[in-house]
Every structure is written in C-alpha cells, then in structure tokens.
Amino acid sequence: MKQNIYHQFITKKSSGKKSFAVLIDPDKVNAKSIAELVKLSIEAKVDYFFVGGSLVISHHLDECIQQIKAACSIPIILFPGSPSQVSKYADALLYLSLISGRNPELLIGQHVISAPFVKKSGLEIMPTGYMVIDGGAPTTVSYISNASPIPADKSEIAMCTAMAGEMLGMKLIYMDAGSGARRPITEHMIEKVAQHIDVPLIIGGGIVDPEKAYLNCKAGADIIVVGNAIEKDFSLISEISAAIHSVANVNAG
Structure with a gap:
C-alpha cells in the first residue's frame, strides 16, 4: 500500500x-x-x-481534480462526505471514521460497502479518526451523520476520543468545527489533544484569519484546513499560508 503522502505528514511533524x-x-x-x-x-x-464536501451534488468531482492536476503538482487528498466521493485522479484519500459520534454507519457501516471500490481506486488510503467539534452552528455533517458534536468546552472528551482513535489504529486525527462554524476549535482543546497523541493532527472549521491559523499551529496542530473563508476571499490564501509556515521558523529559532 502506498504511503507517500502519509510519510510526508510524519516527516514534517517530526521536524x-x-x-x-x-x-x-x-x-x-x-x-x-x-x-x-x-x-x-x-x-x-x-x-x-483537500477536495470534497458533505454532499457533492454537482457530479464533477473528477473534472475538478483533473483541472487542478493539470495546473500544478500540489498533492490532492480526497476529504469525502460519503463513500461515493472517490476519484482515481486524486493522490490520497482520508478514510474517515466518525469517532466523535455513535452512528455505526459512519464508524464502520459505510466503509464495509465502499471497501472494494476504495481498494480498487489505487489511492493512498489514510485511516482517519474524524471528530466533529461544536462550532456554534448546525453543520451539514452533524445533520447527515445524525450525531451530536463534542461540546466546545469538553477538551477532556476530545482528548480521550483522539487517544482511543489512535490506539484503534487511526493514522490521523482530524478535528473539525464544520464549514461556516461560528466558533473555531479552541487552542486549549487542540493543545490537550496534541499532547496526548503521536499521530498528525488536522484542524479545520471556522478558521477565518491568519492569526487563528498561527495560534492553532502553536497549540499543536500539524495541518490547518481552510475552505469557507477562502471561498469568500481568495486573498486570504497567501496570508494564512505565510502564518502557518512561519511557526516552524519560530520553533526552529
């Protein structure tokens, strides 16, 4: 099984x-x-x-990925909202198990159905413990999953959930406040989780400015994901990227 991108994640985290x-x-x-x-x-x-969404009703996932591929060499990782969101043109797939909820369909049920198709895709598969954190607004993923998010002030629950995911064999932990979250995940919760797991930690949802991205990295996030804010203002890309990449320089010094 390919592990090129995951190896990048691990190498970057260690440095x-x-x-x-x-x-x-x-x-x-x-x-x-x-x-x-x-x-x-x-x-x-x-x-x-990261390419994907909770619904993806437009049916042009393949075309979207092929256009990106033709224009650059930045790796494309699928962030699927359902088992049908698989494209052989991507580089890797976050194989998400919703460990913050208690819906068996999203813990293992849909994976059983999608497994042959995912295996056949030839993608690098990265088992990911997906944790939805309350961001102060109802999210599509909470509605679709019929699962309550982890309360924003319950850092210990998030910590124990992430630890359990890692010990169950998840290669990544992804904490998400959801698209359009009113409140991003707190630095306290990120720090609590980061201190108790060894696998890379991905943080997304409600990050709308460079300062928040920077503080999340300082708290222990390894990968910052931004979508909604950039959809509204493309110019944020350079500012947020500079903030995130400056953290390693600070730590190195």
Missing part, C-alpha cells in the same frame, strides 16, 4: 513543520474559480488540496 491545506468543495467552484484558486495556491506555497 516541527506545519502544513496548509486548502479545502475545495466541488459544488462551490467552477473552471474559472479553480484556475484562480490554483494560481494563488502555487504562489502561496500551499502544501495540499
């Missing part, structure tokens, strides 16, 4: 380097906006593209 992933929802972009997004991402030295 204290932080990564920036731009989240692209195929339902919210067209050929023109993708072209602009990719151009700005290259200039800003974005590390990864």
